[in-house]
Amino acid sequence: MVERDLKPGDRLPAEADLIVQFGAAKSTVREAMRLLEAQGLVRSRTGPGGGHFVHEVSELRAQSLLANYFYFRPPSISDIYQIRRVLEPELAASLAGKVSEEDLQRLERAMASYESPPESIEESEAQRIAELDFHEVLAELSENSLLAFQCRFLIGLLKNLAVCRKIYKRRIPDFRRLGRDYQVRLIQALRSGDADAARAIMLAHMQSAQHVMERQEATLPRNFLTG
Incomplete structure (x- = not known):
């Protein structure tokens, strides 16, 4: 071939x-x-x-095969965020000043579902998944297919790891608000073309999320993917 x-x-x-x-x-x-x-x-x-x-291998299939590799080597939340702290700030910086107004509005629409505090555990979980969707949209906007793939794979792990899904069912004060505040500021930096600000905001966002997730993970048993 x-x-x-x-x-x-x-x-x-x-x-x-x-x-x-x-x-x-x-x-x-x-x-x-x-x-x-x-x-x-x-x-x-x-x-x-x-x-x-x-036949062209789809990204979904490639990610599924890669996830199978980690089935018996389940990464911790710390493992995932160690990589996210490196990749996503650079992703954000690379998009500053290069994202169309239409795509910026797409990011803002992605945030609409978690604008208000959740009224139930089910809504809390749905909002957390939607917040991860925001990061998937960012990755889709990247011109670097390798960077985008890696970012989306890590986000996929956070969506599907059993320990993460258990955390998302918990009420965590200010988790939603802090994450959304970082994203609002990030959109402003992207719109103004400030790559340094975009990088710094995303790094702070990753560090904040990691702190919360690790603190919650410490209280839960370790399993891998949800059934």
């Missing part, structure tokens, strides 16, 4: 042709195709016009 510069949707040679091209047994070629399909690099289609086709 690499040598021929094949693109998503391109058809691979027929099985018989692959057997001849690689001098391999039918069982070997079929096993290779199964492995490629399991990795998401190839998809098969039956019927008229069927065969094997090059």
Whole structure:
């Protein structure tokens, strides 16, 4: 696929042709195709016009595979925020002055669901997930696909780790308000093009969130992903 510069949707040679091209047994070629399909690099289609086709691995699938790696190596909240403290301030700085007014309004709309204090535990949990959605939107705006992927992966962990979901069901005074205040200031820095301010605000936001989450984590048992 690499040598021929094949693109998503391109058809691979027929099985018989692959057997001849690689001098391999039918069982070997079929096993290779199964492995490629399991990795998401190839998809098969039956019927008229069927065969094997090059398939682009989605970010969701890539993140799912990466999450499986950590299934028996569950990261702590400290592990996650150690990386977030490095990546997200740089993400914020890189976006300063480069985000359209439409995208800035998109960030502001993302904040609307947690403008007011929650009235129930269920609403508190939903607001925390929405606050993480804000950070996913920021990552989507990045022109650096590697940076965006890493940021979204960490956010995905925070959304799905069992210990985090238990924390989100708790009433934590000022957690919502402080996070939202940082985000309001961040949008102002992005709108004015102040990269240094955007970096500093995001770093303070990460440090504040880490402090709260670690303090809550210390009182809960460790499990990995929610069922």
